[in-house]
Amino acid sequence: MGALCRDCFWTGAAGATGAACATGATAAGPCPVCAGRRVVRHAEVLTLALAHVDCDAFYASVEKRDRPELLTRPVIVGGGTRGVVAACCYIARTRGVRSAMPMWKALAACPDAEVIRPDIGKYVREGRRIRELMESLTPMVQPLSIDEAVLDLRGTEALHGAPPAAVLARFARRVEQEVGVTVSVGLAANRLMAKLAAERDKPRGFSVIGAAEAAGWLAPQPVGLLPGIGPAMEKRLVGAGFATLGQLAALDAREAARRFGDEGPALAARARGEDARSVDPARGTKSVSAETTFDADMTDLEALERPLWRMCEKLARRLREKGLCAGGVVLKLKTAAFASRTRTVRLPGATLLPEVIFAAAQGLLRREADGTAFRLIGVGAQPLLPADRADQADLADPGAPRRVAKWRAVEALRARFGDDAIGAGRGFPPKR
Amino acid sequence: MKFTVDRAVLLKALAHVQSVVERRNTIPILANVLIEATQQGVLRLIATDMEIAVQEEVPGVTVARAGRTTAPAATLYEITRNLPDGARVELDHPGGDAPLALRAGRFATSLTVLPVEDFPSMTEGRLPTSFALKAGVLRDLIDRTKFAISTEETRYYLNGIYMHATTVDGAPVLRAVATDGHRLARVEEPLPEGASGMPGVIIPRKTVNELRKLAEETQEDIALSLSDTKIKFAIGTVTLVSKLIDGTFPEYDRVIPRGNDKVLSVDKKAFSDAVKRVAAISSERSRPVKLSVDRNLLVLSAASPEQGQAQEELDGDVVEYTATPLEIGFQARYLSDITDQIGEKVVFYFADGSAPTIVKDAAKDEALYVLMPMRV
Numbered sequence: 001m002g003a004l005c006r007d008c009f010w011t012g013a014a015g016a017t018g019a020a021c022a023t024g025a026t027a028a029g030p031c032p033v034c035a036g037r038r039v040v041r042h043a044e045v046l047t048l049a050l051a052h053v054d055c056d057a058f059y060a061s062v063e064k065r066d067r068p069e070l071l072t073r074p075v076i077v078g079g080g081t082r083g084v085v086a087a088c089c090y091i092a093r094t095r096g097v098r099s100a101m102p103m104w105k106a107l108a109a110c111p112d113a114e115v116i117r118p119d120i121g122k123y124v125r126e127g128r129r130i131r132e133l134m135e136s137l138t139p140m141v142q143p144l145s146i147d148e149a150v151l152d153l154r155g156t157e158a159l160h161g162a163p164p165a166a167v168l169a170r171f172a173r174r175v176e177q178e179v180g181v182t183v184s185v186g187l188a189a190n191r192l193m194a195k196l197a198a199e200r201d202k203p204r205g206f207s208v209i210g211a212a213e214a215a216g217w218l219a220p221q222p223v224g225l226l227p228g229i230g231p232a233m234e235k236r237l238v239g240a241g242f243a244t245l246g247q248l249a250a251l252d253a254r255e256a257a258r259r260f261g262d263e264g265p266a267l268a269a270r271a272r273g274e275d276a277r278s279v280d281p282a283r284g285t286k287s288v289s290a291e292t293t294f295d296a297d298m299t300d301l302e303a304l305e306r307p308l309w310r311m312c313e314k315l316a317r318r319l320r321e322k323g324l325c326a327g328g329v330v331l332k333l334k335t336a337a338f339a340s341r342t343r344t345v346r347l348p349g350a351t352l353l354p355e356v357i358f359a360a361a362q363g364l365l366r367r368e369a370d371g372t373a374f375r376l377i378g379v380g381a382q383p384l385l386p387a388d389r390a391d392q393a394d395l396a397d398p399g400a401p402r403r404v405a406k407w408r409a410v411e412a413l414r415a416r417f418g419d420d421a422i423g424a425g426r427g428f429p430p431k432r
Numbered sequence: 433m434k435f436t437v438d439r440a441v442l443l444k445a446l447a448h449v450q451s452v453v454e455r456r457n458t459i460p461i462l463a464n465v466l467i468e469a470t471q472q473g474v475l476r477l478i479a480t481d482m483e484i485a486v487q488e489e490v491p492g493v494t495v496a497r498a499g500r501t502t503a504p505a506a507t508l509y510e511i512t513r514n515l516p517d518g519a520r521v522e523l524d525h526p527g528g529d530a531p532l533a534l535r536a537g538r539f540a541t542s543l544t545v546l547p548v549e550d551f552p553s554m555t556e557g558r559l560p561t562s563f564a565l566k567a568g569v570l571r572d573l574i575d576r577t578k579f580a581i582s583t584e585e586t587r588y589y590l591n592g593i594y595m596h597a598t599t600v601d602g603a604p605v606l607r608a609v610a611t612d613g614h615r616l617a618r619v620e621e622p623l624p625e626g627a628s629g630m631p632g633v634i635i636p637r638k639t640v641n642e643l644r645k646l647a648e649e650t651q652e653d654i655a656l657s658l659s660d661t662k663i664k665f666a667i668g669t670v671t672l673v674s675k676l677i678d679g680t681f682p683e684y685d686r687v688i689p690r691g692n693d694k695v696l697s698v699d700k701k702a703f704s705d706a707v708k709r710v711a712a713i714s715s716e717r718s719r720p721v722k723l724s725v726d727r728n729l730l731v732l733s734a735a736s737p738e739q740g741q742a743q744e745e746l747d748g749d750v751v752e753y754t755a756t757p758l759e760i761g762f763q764a765r766y767l768s769d770i771t772d773q774i775g776e777k778v779v780f781y782f783a784d785g786s787a788p789t790i791v792k793d794a795a796k797d798e799a800l801y802v803l804m805p806m807r808v
Contacts, residue, residue: 345586347586348584348586348587348613392804393687393788393804395612395788396587396612396684
């Protein structure tokens, strides 16, 4: 049995240490060095090297750090009465507030919550600082979102003079001290189990699921626990008699394929805790998007086009900041009844121009604006391509060079006189 | 309906119509060919996919009993194809739901039929413009533009050949244009009599392909008649009616560069062979072949991160170039598609390494190709 103290970073074989052994406190008790109580004991803790790191209630934690008077109050980061909860602190969670919950619902559950408008720029900055700390441990860091990443620490023991678990515990401490937020660490043999481990012990957690116990630990869990099984899939699985992951895990590949199609065998493998995905630092951003929730539902195509245009401008800006461009466009809509609709179209040529993104999204929107009331509109770029592929000359599009020149002029004006200096008419509300 | 016909005659007629039939059909009747035998001894076959209808009329058939029915086109064609040479084929349909009997020598089969009333008829409407083109001219127009037709669905108006009447230096011409955004092909022929008032039309890719097959066999004139929504081609005993693409073709003239003054002329065979050899290094089709041009020297090269690199030099024996040195990259297949249409000598007109390039056949001024370079 290995052991790690998360406070003084002592590692050792629990049970072999003199003091602990003498008192017989082999599998429990405080750290033999600093007497701290945060000791992780696990057979594989000193050998596992794949970690999933997730910040705890990231946006809310950053806000609480900046406004210490909010420390003991429920904090919700989100927008307006019609927006959704972007993040909520653990106090708010005890009242039933959840991430992505509509604001009105969250406020009904927790009326005294402090609501803070998100300051994405600030979170991106803090997220970047945390990422830099991660990258000082290993180059094998694959960011999954602004506040979440997987790290492959194999082969770093000699470099750090300590097993990955100790390196991670030290990293968690540094993030607390230097950035001022807490993280939860999941340590396991693969990415899937590391993610589940990180989720198991939150906030400020450090959880280990060994290779030997993965399948056994998963077996009694509900199928919905597995990432990728959403409510709809869960319902379907339970309906088919698969309530626990153990039942899914028992399927052989052929039977799984028969019941659940091509994805079936992979699903059963994941239910057994198998996951062959590697950590790929190059695969950072998978999608870039921008969306907005309306103050009042919208039905009219023309009315919907106004926020759509603004989101297209925002998307183009985000793409440029990331050095990417759009090879295709995703339109996202949410109806008044909370049903999501996403529609995608491939662009003839990659672009960074809001106008081209808008034209593609507008084509998709026309087919959806059938009298349905919508509460949210968003636009995303997919696939993402390097920015230097954007807006190359196109023999079938004689207007392209002028569009590019026009947009450059707009950007030059904005750089000089501010973002509001010039804008397309379609972004403004009609004159009464 | 009952008639007897030579296997070869039936096979040829079926071959003309059956390729219009889509292999996968959600509407069962579209898998069938309409067969009609008239009292006058004419056999008429029609197949359609609702966009194109092809009709073939075969005179001199021995008709015992006039009538009409529809039968699976692909099956009927397959059977006929496998009958022995010189066989006499009898098709016999008693009427109604009864199967169609096909007999040839000792072979007999019966095919399920679908009611003639369900077979969609394509009405061509009024076709105000009519003119004739020599089969060879039509083949040329198609061959030199077809490869540039786009397959991208979002810009459906590029999925065909744009044909229209215009003037070049005051002389009226019939022009065919196709582009997929990466390359453009523009071919002209003197405007035939009767075509002067024609609307610009976009002929869909599938129609172009069918037409090209039908035009292969004849040296006769092909009669065209068209409106702004439909076009009809009469090729001997075959009639093809097609819908046109309802869209606006881009103003392609604006993308054809003017003033490209760096002129490279190179022997076609030497060039296209070198492109093929050099491009073979990369299995990835979209990789560019780099052209490095210097005084009477052309070096073609290509590199692939997995396979290595290749290059070939063409010198003053086959290359003429006197302008400033230049490097430019093109997709190998795009180069081959164009050189396939060129006779002895290829002429490139460059502006610089990143601007659209014009390619022409040194001996023929009526065809012009524009190629977008790739970064190398």
